[in-house]
Amino acid sequence: MSPSIVNVSLGDRAYPIHIGAGVMRDDAWTGQLKGRSAVIVSSPNVAAHYLAQIQSQVTVAAMKVLTVSIADGEAYKSGASLNLIYDTLLENECDRKTVLIALGGGVIGDLTGFAAATYQRGIDFIQIPTTLLAMVDSSVGGKTAINHPRGKNMIGAFHQPVAVLADIDTLATLPDREYRSGLAEVMKYGFIYDAPFLVWLEQNIAKLVARDVDAVIHAVRRSCEIKAEIVVADEREQGIRAWLNLGHTFGHAIETGLGYGKWLHGEAVATGMVMAGQLSAKLGHITQNDVARIQALVEQAGLPTQPPALGAQRYLDLMRIDKKADGGKIRYVILKKLGEAALDAVPDDIVRPLVTI
């Protein structure tokens, strides 16, 4: 299958998402680095496989090439890691024309993006996502952040990349648990926005789990098309973009409550989507059969469906510091039907039984 491009049509901040096998090895993308410094941010697990390749391509194009290595894991999406990037930029007198290149998963992408959003009030950055999750979600749309010990993604900014290179070949080295975690964000698009895509996922989940290349490319492209459409409609999350947080209110509570990195983001979101489905059924929007479809797809992807026991009050306290909370009221993304979501401030009494485990 030949590479394809999905455009994120944001006017003078529009950018392409290149999707396909080998797209990062096509030198065309390095043209924009001419006469500029480039700083590649990566982590050891990713750098071991792909840093030399990117470094050699960037060296031909850019004036100066630097690298920053951030330790692997969610715990390193932190202020300390951010400072390592700032230190490199400042020690090397990097100016505003410098381009940051995020080579890695969502942790590296979110962290590098936030460094780009804030260094000298904003510089360009390129996303080279190497996990399925980062290809279908975090590298697209310009949400950048670091975690705070009290809450995930609590310090951040909207800052769009200038290009995204989703090279499917990089998934060959991605561990299975990480790959499955990305499937959670893929199925999210079916649940919230595209019922026919959900049916396609139900029919092709075995192929996706087996990493069938054509199935993976279709899933990445359709996910990016949907994400691009939603981001163009609502870049700053005043409305429909919040739908992308299906399962995340529960999921972020699981990640923060257990300690960052214990459950992977996609695992927490997968369980959170099942919980959001149960909540939607409780509110009378979807049927028990719909909930069973959500649960079955999550299970077939090898993702967890049962939330950990944090204690009901702990869940509610953690969910109250969610970014969608409004005046202390927790707002949940619920499903009106399979393929359509909405935001709803649901009283604690209705949610409590779901988090009483």
Ligand code: NAD
């Ligand atoms: P991750 O970035 O922690 O990467 C997972 C692990 O896989 C890491 O150890 C990494 O080094 C390794 N890895 C990455 N690519 C590899 C490859 N090709 N081969 C071998 N190893 C590889 O996890 P993730 O799931 O990519 O991202 C999760 C993060 O994304 C969370 O912090 C989440 O909050 C964030 N996120 C952000 C958005 C957004 O819109 N900005 C959306 C969804 C998720």
Ligand code: GLY
């Ligand atoms: N991942 C949620 C968003 O980009 O809005």
